[in-house]
Amino acid sequence: MLRLTLLFIILFVLNIPFEAANPSTDDIDKTINTAKDAIPEKRRAYHKKVINLHGDDAVVFWKIYDAYEQELSSVVDQSYGLVEEYAKAHRENQVNNELATQLMDKHFKLKNQKNKITKKYLKKLKTRFSPKLAMRFLQAEERIDTVIMYAYLFDVPLIDFE
Template sequence: MKHLLKISCILAFMFTFAGYAQIHDEEAKLIQEAFGVDKKDMLMMYMALPDDEATVFWPIYDAYTGEKNKLGMERYQILKDYAANYESLSADQADDLTTRLLKNNMAIEKLQLKYYNKMKKAVNPLQASKFIQVEKYIESTMRVRLQNNIPFIGEAGQLKG
C-alpha cells in the first residue's frame, strides 16, 4: 500500500495537468530538478549550434517535442492504469499493460529515428547524434527516477489467473 501511495503521489505530481503542454512543463520541472537547468538550455549548451544551424534545428526540435508529448500522454495513461490495478492485476490486465508499454516504447524509438534523420539532414549527423545522446540520457534518468517508485507486479499480493 505504501508503494501505491508513492506511485500515486508521483504520478499526481508529474501529471496533475491535462494536455500536452502541461506534460512538457512537468517533464521540464523534473529535468530542472535532476540536472539544475532547463532541458532546452542544456541542449543549447551541449550542442553549441552555430546560428545558421540553430535556426534550422530548433523548429525541428519543437516539432519532435510536440509529437513526443503525445506519446508521453499515452505512457502516463499506462502508468495510471497500472497504479490503479497493480494490487489485483489479472493476467489479462498484465498482458494489456505490458503490450501497451512495449508499443509505446517502440513508438518513441521510431519517433526518435524519424527526427534523427530530419536533424542530420538539416544540421549534420554529429549534431543530430549529440541530440539523441542527450535525449536518451534524460529519458533514462527520468525512467529510473520513476521506476524506483513503481511497485513490482505481485508486490502487494499474488496475481489473479
C-alpha cells in the same frame, strides 16, 4: 569507467537495495503531475546545454526540436497514462495476468512509437546539420530518458506474481 566501478561498489559491495522495501502507489499521481510539468523544461535546458547552436542554426534546430516534442507528446502522455493505469490497478489489487499482458503490450507499442518518431527527427537533423549532431541529440535523449526511467523504477512497486 570510473563511474561504473563506483556504481558497482555502491550497489553490490555495500549491499544497497535496488528498491524500497515496498513502495506505495499512493503518491504516483503527484509524481506524474510533477514530471509532466518539469521534464519538458529540463529536457529543453539539457539540449540547449549540450547542442549549443547559435544564430540561424539554433533557429532551425529548435524548430525541428519543437516539432519532435509536439509529435512525441501523445506518446509521452500515453506513457504517463500507462503508469497511472498500473498504479491504480496495483492499489486496488486488480493486476491479473490479462492486465499484465495488456500493460506489457502497451509498453512495447509506446516504445516502438517513440523510436519511430525519434528516428524520423534524427534523419532531419542528419540532413540539416550532420550525423554527429544527430548522434549527440540521440545521446542526450537517452541520458534524459534513463534518468526519468530510473526515477520511476523506484516509485512504482513491482508486480506481485503469486
